[in-house]
Amino acid sequence: MVLGSGMIPTSYEPPPDRRASPASLRRKFFMAVVTMPLVLTGCDRPTPASGTPDSAPPMEISASDRDASLDAIDRWLAVGRADNAESIARMLATRLPNDPMVAATLGQVLLMRSAELREIAGEAAASAISAEAAEMFLAADQGGRRDAATLRSLGVAQERSGRLDAAIETYRRAADEDALTRLYLGLALLQAEKGEESVQLLTALSTARPDDAFVRAALAEARFRTGDTPGAFNELDEAVRLAPDEIGIRLRRASLLRRTGNARMAIESLVAIPDSERNQRMVVEELAAGWRSIQRPAAAAEVWASRARSVPADVPAALMAAACFAEADRPSDAEAWLRIAEETSPGDASVAAERRRLGL
Incomplete structure (x- = not known):
């Protein structure tokens, strides 16, 4: 999350039944599931790299198998196995390519996978899978699934894949009936430099939901961006009080x-x-941004290095460590982190580009 402009995590609505909305894929419950059979025939075979259906005609499945597959997806997600959920969702989408519920479910799973990737490697790395999620939600929308949760998820996927204007228009379609979508719309408007409209929308939402810390925090950002710094801190102080x-x-x-x-x-x-x-x-x-703002690049480098050590797959963190060490005039440390990045991701063009940029 980029705090200057990104969305604030929210926890509004009680999760609806999944049959009513794919938003229930985010249900916060835990089940003691050790294994879950993959109910689709052949679902353990490799998925095509592009994520598109096979060239063979789709194989229809029964309604009961469809529902059992959707249940299996929920259960894998509940135990933190979005990879297995994705395998089932992709196979289900292959067999039922015109089912809007299935398309929305795959979109939701891909959105979760993009969040996982974002935590590992940052926003840019998650953009492609977010774009694929947006395609699935669009298919669901075109198939007649236009509930607020589906439209909200479509907007999130569009926003995360760099299509801010499209996301704003999607959020507008559901904002009147859904408070969470109004929050996302307010933040998206802020990113689009429509600060006054954002303040107006978020102020109204804050009036309707005075005890919602996330709305207060969003309004704080909007007030700051429009020049009301005292008002921003007042809203943030209240948000911290509500959710310390x-x-x-x-x-x-x-x-x-x-x-x-x-x-x-x-x-x-x-x-x-x-x-x-x-x-x-x-x-x-x-x-790290805080340390750099007070001219302490070495301290920022140590923060990034700690992150890269704990999450070796986060190559951008290793590159940030290298860049900050170079800024701190510690070329040997910068070189060490460049080598770590090269060993972790051989042939990565971004690593080679950073080495050239740093002149090491």
Whole structure:
């Protein structure tokens, strides 16, 4: 998450039944599931790399097998196995290519996979899978599935894949009937530099939901972007009061402190975050930005290096460590992290480009 412009995590509606909406794929429940049979014939075979259906004609399945497959997807997601959920969802979409519920379900799974990838390697790495999710939600929309949850998810996928204008129009379609979509619309308008409209929308939403910390935090960002810094801090203080342990809101406050010249206070607030959460990518991004804003690139480099050590697949973190060490005039450390990136991702063009940029 990029705190200056990205969406704030939310937890609004109680999850509806999955038969009514694919949004229930986000249900927060835990089940003691050790294994779950893949109910589709041959679902353990490799999926084509492009993620498109095979050239053979689709093989129809029964309604009961369809529903059992959707249940299996939910259960795999509940135990944190989005990879297995994706395998089933792709196979189901191959066999039922014109089923809008199936398309929406695959879109939701892909959106979750993009969130996983974003945490590992950052926003750019997740863009392609977000674009594929958007295609699935569009198929569901065109197939007649136009409930608020599907439209909201379509907007999120469009936004994450760099189609902000399309996302705004999609959010507008569902905003009147859905509070969560109104929040996303307000933040998307802010990214599109439509600050006054964003403030107006989020102020109305805050009036309707005065105890919603996420709405208060979003309104704080909107007020700051439109020049009302005191109002922004008032909203953030209230958001922190309502949800003192919510990491996304604490990050929003740190970001605002940094951007108003109080970087040391921002750093102190982030260092106080528990170790178990401090190495999350969004925390690392903000903490490193704080150190760099007070001309401490070596400290920023150590933050990125810690992230890269704990999540070796996060090659961009290794590259950021290298860049910050180079900025701190520590070329040997920069070289070490470039080599780690090269060994982790051989032939990666972004790694070669960063080496050229740093002149190492």
